[in-house]
Amino acid sequence: xxxxxxxxxxxxxxxxxRNEIARLFAKEGASVVIVAEKDEKLEDGINQIEGKGKKxxxxxxxxxxxxxxxxxxxxxxxxxDIILSCAGIADIITPVLDIxxxxxxxxxSVDLTGAI
Numbered sequence: 001x002x003x004x005x006x007x008x009x010x011x012x013x014x015x016x017x018r019n020e021i022a023r024l025f026a027k028e029g030a031s032v033v034i035v036a037e038k039d040e041k042l043e044d045g046i047n048q049i050e051g052k053g054k055k056x057x058x059x060x061x062x063x064x065x066x067x068x069x070x071x072x073x074x075x076x077x078x079x080x081d082i083i084l085s086c087a088g089i090a091d092i093i094t095p096v097l098d099i100x101x102x103x104x105x106x107x108x109s110v111d112l113t114g115a116i
Contacts (some may be wrong), residue, residue, distance in 0.1 A: 001029030010032040011068055011085045012061075015093040018086050020055070020092040031077050035069040 003025060013022040014036035026032045036058060057076060059069040066085065071078045099107075 005027035006030045006081040007033065007073055007079050008082040008084065009035065009066075009073050009080050011035040011066060011069070011083070013086075020087070021084065025082075026056055030082075032057075033069060033073040033076070033080075034058045035061055035066065037061050 013034040
């Protein structure tokens, strides 16, 4: 296992490829901290990983403040080795020309500048 004894924090891992990335980290031996909004699908994914003996916890996403999640990871595991910030939104699927300025700004704020 390539990531044995490593602690990985994955931001935005409630579904899709980000959740699969969190699962892959766990499969490779890492303890994983998922920062996301809790939902039933996320809990199912956590149970599947934990059922294989891996340690995974969730921290609710609060206004994009990653520091709370880092603090929880340090309390739980004593360190953080890797942070993967990949939160994003894709709630509105529409042609770019039809997106209003407000939606455009929100999307850019989360998807583009949210990681810095």
